[in-house]
Amino acid sequence: MTDDFYRAFEEKYRGSREDIQEKLSAYQPFLLPFLKIWECPSAVDFGCGRGEWLEYLSNLGFSASGVDLDEGMLAACQELQLRAEKGDMIEYIRGLPDESEVVLSAFHVVEHISFDDLRSFIDEAIRVLKPGGVLIMETPNPENIKVATYSFHFDPTHNKPIPPELLSFVAEYYGFHSTKTLRLHEPKDLSMGDDVSVQQWLEGVSPDYAIVAQKGGESSVLEHFRAAFGHEYGVSLNDLTSRLDNRLNALEDRTDKNIDISYRAEERARNAERKVNDAEKRAAEAEERVDAEQRKMEALKNSTSWRITAPLRFLSESRGQLRSLKESEKPALILRHALLYVNRRPRLKRIIEKILTLSPRLRTRLIRIAAAHRGSPVASEDIPPELAHLNPQARQIYQDLKAYSVEKDKERE
Amino acid sequence: MRIVIDMQGAQTEVQSNGAGHQAMAFAQAVVRNRGKNDVILALNGLLSHTIEPIRAAFDDVLPQEKIRIWYGPLEPLSGEGRESDVRRNVAELVREAFLASLDPDLVHISSFSLIEEGNAVASIGRFDTTTPVSVMLSRTDFFAASDKSENSRLNYDRFAPDKLQQLKGCAICTTLSEAGGESSLSEALLEDPHVRILELSTNTNQAAELDTQPQKLGSNYWERISHAFRSAVEQALAAWESLVQGNVVSKMRESDAKPRMAYVSPLPPEGTGIADYSAELLPALAEHYDITAITAEENLDTSRVDGQRVSVRGVAWFRRHASEMDRVIYHLGNSVFHSHMFSLIREIPGTVILHDFYLGDLMYWLEEKGGFERVWSRALYQDHGYKAFRAGSYDVHAGVKDYPVNFEFLKKAVGIISHSEYSKELAGKWYQESVTENWSVIPHLRSAIPKIENGKRDAKTKLGFSEQDLVVCCFGVIGPTKCNKAVVESWLNANLANDPKKYLIFVGQDNDDRYSRELKQIIKKNGLKDKVRITGFASHNLFHQYLDAADLAVQLRTLSRGETSGTVLDCMNHGVPVVVNANGSMSELDQDSVWMLPDDFGQGQLQDALMVLIDDEQRREAMVERAREVLVEQHDPKKCAGLYHQAIEQFYGKKWDVLESLIRRVSEAKDSDEVGGVELTEIAESIAWSLPEKKPCSTLYVDISATCRNDLGTGIERVARALVLAMFEISENDVRVEPVYLDFVNGQWRHRLASRYTLNLIECPWKAGNDEIISPQSGDVLVGLDLCGIELVQAQKQGLFDNYRDLGIPVYFMVHDLLPVRMPEVFPKGAGEVHEEWLYSLSTFDGIIGVTETVAEDYSQWLQEHGIEYSGRRPFLIFSSHHGADVGSSAPSRGLARDAGEKLAKITARPSFLMVGTIEPRKGCLEVINAFSSLWEQGVEANLVIVGNEGWKELPEEERRDIPETIRCLRNHPETDRHLFWLEGISDEYLEEVYAASSCLIAASYGEGFGLPLIEAAQHGMPIIARNIRVFREVAGNHAFYFNNNGSEELADAIKEWLELYQEGGHPRSDEMPWRTWKKSAQNLMEIALHKKKNSSGLKKVRNKEVQ
Structure with missing residues (x-):
């Protein structure tokens, strides 16, 4: 179909151009070193969509071109005078010469294609990349429970969510030298304390992730990327789970303490009740005695002699x-x-x-x-x-x- | 026009005396031709034998409440000597005070000449000097009378000059024309220019009709007479009307000098809105009155009101100078600032301005801290009955909040003024409608302040806002009744929080309670801290600064208790447009001067209001403009003060403290040397009967004499108990249910309130006071529920119930059965005689309520058999009302006997027939045992299970009829514990098991009043074999299998037939048998008692020997 459905869909759900541009800056540490090594390094973006990435790369100084199947999207790229053409990604990558590109990328693409295609794509990528070049694949993060169970299925063309470990394994398997998982786009306000709510646990894990895979190369080249690969990015499920656990444990501790206190209070109340019962009993006995006296008194008063002497x-x-x-x-x-x-x-x-x-x-x-x-x-x-x-x-x-x-x-x- | 007719003329020898007959005829004619006029007939209670015939004669044409009775102190009133003089003197005063208490526009004395015979008395202008009196002179004028006995003539000689003098005090003398003005009396009267003689024209036929005896003319006699008198009555009514109008005009003219007024109210600087209110009202009211303001605090700095032609004094001064005051008004509100008024108003009555309808907080404070012991809890009971008393005892807070407890004030008030119709409606809702008779609604007042140029800008600057800021305020203490949360939520939803120029300010105290904490939480959570604020307690100044600064106010209320909101008026006055909801009195605000949300507005509606008004400045201005107009039109202090004056003068124009003046006059009239303590009690009682206290509502007295003495929770007592509880549950504010019992005190039969028993019954933890003697009055009703034979008969013979009926209190009793009379052979000897007397006593009442139609019809049969006549009295009504069957034993007993398992196994093993009930001759136990014996002999496999205690154990053996034989049979029968089981004294739990194990209930009674066991069986889904008697047919209909009353053999055959049907499943089932709840039953009973059921099908009237 060649209508504007996907373009409209993206506009609504992926966010505005500006938003996306801002989000893309997460990849900066992996891009800037190339600019020091090569002049105008070349990059190809598969499934380039509205061309945000192309725009971003071009602004940085890359020579970037894109491929997409959707004509509506391509039109948007052409409006911005970005290089993009229509084509199937596998066919397209197969047509690229060996060791010709520095950066290959596929944003929210891999979840749309079959696993076999994915494997072919990665296999081709390592061929096409120059030594030290990187492949970036961004996709929804199934560690985020809401994403995995709900929002992933929003897009009817989605195939299956891919766990980060699987994607990085495939890259390593086909010979990439090193891989890094970047967890992305988590809500900003998620503080680092243990104060994690269940809602945050369900929705707060970074909703997307990317695998950055680097092809082996000269150590002088790889050297530039060490810092970027050494850093940790985003919020993982394990992280949030252990924070929630900490919070629940603390709560449990406090509850235990409170139960303790209430036990002691109950004990005191029981003692007090016992005392009240005793007192009541004593009062009843006293009353009984008074009644008895009163009865005697009344009997006396009713007697004739008492009346006479009144x-x-x-x-x-x-x-x-x-x-x-x-x-x-x-x-x-x-x-x-x-x-x-x-x-x-x-x-x-x-x-x-x-x-x-x-x-x-x-x-x-x-x-x-x-x-x-x-x-x-x-x-x-x-x-x-x-x-x-x-x-x-x-x-x-x-x-x-x-x-x-x-x-x-x-x-x- | 309210006309009170003194009927004593008709009471003295109605039958024989022509003049007495004429008095009756004229009264009939007035009543039947009264049109819109309110006519009350006043009867002398000492002439008691004449009351019932008169009530009967008016039964169809005038509500019985319009016939009222007064009592002189002692009889005889005629006779010679100082003592008789004193008695007559007192009787005359009581009579006039009684007439005045009916608040008449005119009193008509139907036959002045006859009064002075026996116990009749009449006087004119001795006590009440303002109400015009009309007198009818009879044809057999007493001066012309020659056929009087020696004795009466002696009376005339003695009284004539004195009565003649009084007669000159009457405003109008009427006489029928053929009587002519020939007598010396007419001549004597004509000398006095004040007295008008009115000759009512009649025609000769009427005179002829009058001479005819009623009996000869049949039932429409009075109708025909009335028709004949019609033109005469029209003339009289016209003359009276103009007399009354003239009287009103002359009363109005009298008030020339400024009356002195005591103005009891908190004043500034006391911290209540009512103090400020008074500060505004006083100067305007001083135009009409010479005012002394009375405050609780002796040394108050009252500079704000001093010098405005108003002096300020303390309570002690007021007590000393009360008698110098012409008018007294109390500003009453629900706070401690009014605590001194509680005792003051009881000593010095006045007009009450009711700022709050609910006075729970004030009354509770008086009880807790004010030293008025139990005043609040007693008021709960006095004003609102047992239900409220119980509610208060369980939850003081709810008791304070839910009940107005203000009747003591309303009762003592000369008149009542409220600021809203809503308060008046509440009064009508909580009490009987007559409470609102002397009630005026005067709007809250506000003197319009001039608009200040740039006032809003300056106020905003002072408060730290900029001129462009938009400030929305909610004035008043933070709390759930002010809907503060709804305002914040709408503020958020309307997206007003994001606008940096818009502020929402709560100007008022924050009590740090749960509600205000939640409110603050919402504010904090949404990060609104700067934009939405709570000021906390606002001083007078701060409050006014915000009033000046606000662009819009939101004043919402929920659960209003009749308070009037002065703040809304403040807003209107300061040019602040207001959003309100139509809660309570706020709904009465002018629709265009505020934005009126519905009472239970939705969030969206409030949001719309906020958004529209915030955006639309023109609309805000239009509202403010209209609000200013409304203030000037309706709330201007001068205008309000004028309304105050008008209302107060109208209240004081009526006769309000009749009782007080009567007591003073009586103690002057009687000589303490002559009248000792004993007589004083009789005078006191006669006054109490004649001038009964105002009550919150009419009372349904429920006689449970037997039950409250000895409540075993069985039989009739169980019925009485269940009915009383159900009545409490369903009774609303229009009638109050009071259980009572008979007591013999100082040689007199009286009813006492069964308060101790009742509090116990409703499980109220508070202590009751004494069981007081009741004070029934016209409009109340007495219904007897149980059977307290001897006492009731005695009390009836002494005339207690006749007395009630004379006063206009209908008396009904429930008849449970006539069995001791109908089948004496199954009752102990002599039981029938007592019962017969009891039944006879009941026949003198207004009617009976049979527990079944069978009983009701049996009773009317019995009346016929005994030739009891109902001529010359109101009809005797016969109703029926079934019992409820939904409440089991309130606390079911538990426990199974040791051999229960074994017995239950045997009962379950074959078809078992169950009999439940005390073993006594009426139940037909022996007959059933005999029938089963013959079945067993024939080899029929069936069990007979009898559950019940041995009856009549306290009687000697020879009087116990067939009980000893039955017991012997049960103990020694060869089948005992094989096919025959007798379970004595078993628990409710055990009985349930027995029901579950048995197949069929046998109801073999020879007679029953109701037949509750049938319904109980139906509730257990158990089939029934019943004796074919009428009451069982009535209760069980087609849902039971019947056997005829032909001895044990036929019963045995019937059981065999049933067993065959049972095996095929063709026996009648009882599941569908209808029965009603106690609530329904009580409802029905109350409808009967309160005459809401006059034409229902269950009604029978007995009149003139015939039973219809």
Whole structure:
């Protein structure tokens, strides 16, 4: 098909030209030495696409040309006046003379071709390269779990992901002198600490990698590349896994400690509970004793002799209070107490009332004293027996009526 | 117009006296032709035998709540001597106070001449001097009366001059025309220019109709009378109407001088918005009143309000000078700044301005720290019932938050003012509608401030913003109810965070609680630290700087509890456009003056609002413009103060503290030398009956006298218990469920609240107070659930229930069965007699609810058999309502007997028939055993399993009917423990196993009220063989196999037939048998009691001997 599908696809998913240019700078250490050795060293890019790499190489001073199957892509190269032609990569490399090129590259190509083609390609590459020349193959990194399981399959023309070890083995097998794995394009913010989240573990490994394979050559040439080959690039799965493990171990340690603390707290709580239970038991026993005493007391109070002697006791209890009062208040207080006593006993009250009708003056005085005895509002726990049949509102009205009577009495006096 | 008609004229000798009859006829005519007028009939409770006939006569034309009763203190009221004078005196005052408490526009006394006989009293203008009174003079005018007995004439001689004088106090005298104005009374009245005589024209036919006895004319007698009186009533209504209008006008004119007002409120510098509010209101209100502001703090620096024609005093001063105040108002809010008002308003009533509807925090503070013991928890119960009390006991925080607990204030208030309709709606939702009667809504106030040139720029500079910066503010304490998180999230989603010129500022306290920590986390995580800020506590100054600087405000609320938001008005006043959501009172804001989101707005809607308003400056300006207009139109302090004045004067125009003045007048009228303590209780009780307290809502009293004394959790008690619990669960705020029980106190039968029992039942850990005597009032209902025979009969004989019914409290009782009466042979001797008396007592109530239709019909049959008549009273209603069957034993007992495994194995081995229930004669146990004995003899392989305890153990042997024989048979039967198993006293767990092992239930009772075992069997999916009696047919329908009541041989045949069907799988199954839940059952019962079910199919009316 010759529509612009791949071009559109790349625009959307590989990122803008500028982005890619920036990404490509990772290869700089492997390119710059050539410029010192050869003037205008030549390079071929297989699957050159929109030509970002060609542009990059040209800017550096390489004489670069590219091959691609997609005409849409080639058009983009031609717009930028980059050298690129249509062709099949295997056929094309076979047509190149021995030891003619310094840099061969294939960005995101090898995952599109069969393994046999890959082998032929590498085999041809070592032939075409000058001694000391390099082959660069960039491809998605299956160590990144999200890439391997998800995003790799985004591209329907992808064949199979290739593990870094496999790709570098193939290169070594066909006679490359040394290979280097560059892990690329990992998120910038992944700090170096152990603070790795599961999400980072799943997505944070460098999503792409490249194998840079160098053909043997004079040691004076190879010398220039030692630093570049000695460096480590990117984030590997092993790296992230061990960082995550460290974090989980630390968490586990902390959890263990917390469990320890909670065990101790639980123990303390259990002790406290035991103490509370003891206390409760003791309280219940005490209550029981008090109840028993109260029952005895009640039995005593209900006994006839206690009732008969009640007025006597009342007087002897009152005597103590009386001492502190003025002489004129004493009779009133005694009467008031007596009245309370009488008021709670309806039968006695009726008898006394009969007697009192004979002496209206005494009666008036008694009632006045009774009314003057207005304490706090009736507590719900202690309702006078004569009001027991009234609802709370009626009791309140009763109290209010009494209160007014008392005011009136006061005014009269 | 509310017209109260004093019906005493009709109460004195309704049947024989022509004038009494005329009073009744006229009242009927007024009621039937009342139109939109509200008519209340006032009856004298001491003439109790006349109440029921009058209630019955109005039953179809006037709601029973419109017939109200008052009680004089003591009888007799007539007679000679000082004591009678005092009693009559008190009775007159109570009557007038009672009438005033009904808040009438006019009182009509239907027959002034008749009152003064027996226990009737009437007076005019002795207590209530403002309500106009209309009097009807009768044809047999008392001055012209010559056929009176010696005794009555003596009365006239004694009272005439005094009554004549009072009669001059009435505003209008009506008389029917043929009575003529010939009597000396009319002449005497004509001398007084204030009294209007109105002759109502009638025609001669009407007079003829009046003389006819009702019985002769049939059921539409009153209708015909009313029709005949129609034009007379229309004349009277027109005259009354103009009288009432005139009265209103003259009342309005009276208020010339500025009344003195005590203004109880927090004032600045106290740290509450209400203090600031008062500072704004006071100067404007001082135009209408001579104001003394009352504050809790004695030494407050009140320079902000002083000198504005307002003086400031403390609470102590107010208490001393309360009587000098013409008007009192309380500004009430839900905070500790209002704690002094709780006791003040109970001593000195006033108008309440309700700034917060929910007062939980204030009340809880009073209980915890304010020294008012249990005031909050008690209010939970008093205002909202047991459900709330329980909720509060389990979760104090939720209790405080969820319940308004403000009824004490509403009850005492002369009138209520709120700032939003929403508060008023809440009141209607939480309490009965009448609470909102004296209620005015006056908008929150704000005096519009002038627009300041460049004010926004200056404020921004002061706060460190540049002029181009766009500042969006959320004012108020950070918290989940203010939706702060939603604002930040929308801010992020709307991509406003990336714009370096846009700021979101939360101006308000940050309590460092979970919510605000989460909020800060969101801000931090998104790196918004500089662009989204929380100021923390904002001083008055800082707050105002932000108000001046803000370009937009977002004021959101959720879970509103009726608070009014002053901040939105602040924003409107400072020219800040506001985004609000329509929560609570905010929905009442003018739609064009704010951006109104829906109450439960979505994130996207808020985002849109932010984006549109931030971009569209014109739109913001339009909102601000409209907001300014709204402020001036609705929130201007002068205008609001005018509304305050209008509302307060209207409140005080009504008769509000009738009870207080009555108590004062009564204690003046009675002589403490003459009236001793005992009589005082009777006066107090008569006042309490006549002027009942306002209640949060009407009460459904549930009589469970037997259950709460002795709850064994079985039989009827179990039913009562389940129904009460279900009623609590389904009851809403419109009715309150109160379990009660009968008690005999000081020689009187009374109902007490079963609070101790109930708290225990609902597992509430808080302690109850005393079981108080109940205070039922018109509108309440009593429903009896259990069977407390002797007590109920006694209480009924003493007249307790008649008293309730007089007051307008319908009484219904549940009838579980009539079995002791219907089949005395299976009950202990004498049981039938008590039951019969109980049934008789019930027949004097408003109706019964049978637990099945069978029972209901049995009861109406019984009424017929006993010739109980229902003439001259309200109809007797017969309902039925099935029990629920969904709750098993609340705490199932556990444990299996040692030989359980062996027995269960034998039961499982062959078809086993199960009987469940106490062993007593009614259950037909012996008959079943005999039937099985004959089956076993025939070699039928089947088991009989009887689960149940031996009944009637406490009775002597000779009274236990066939129980001893049954037990002997069970113990000594040759098949015992082979084919016959008796499991006594087994646990619920064991019973479950037995159900699982058995094949069929036998229900052999000769009679049952309900038949719960059938439903239990159905719930176990077990087939049923039942005796063919009506109640089983009603409960089980086609889902059981029936045998006829023809002795054990026929039963044996039936079992054989069933076994054959069973082997073929052709026996009736019980799985589909319908049954209802307790909730459904309780619902049905409440609908019956609350008269929501008047026309349902389950209803029977008994009236005039016939059962329909």
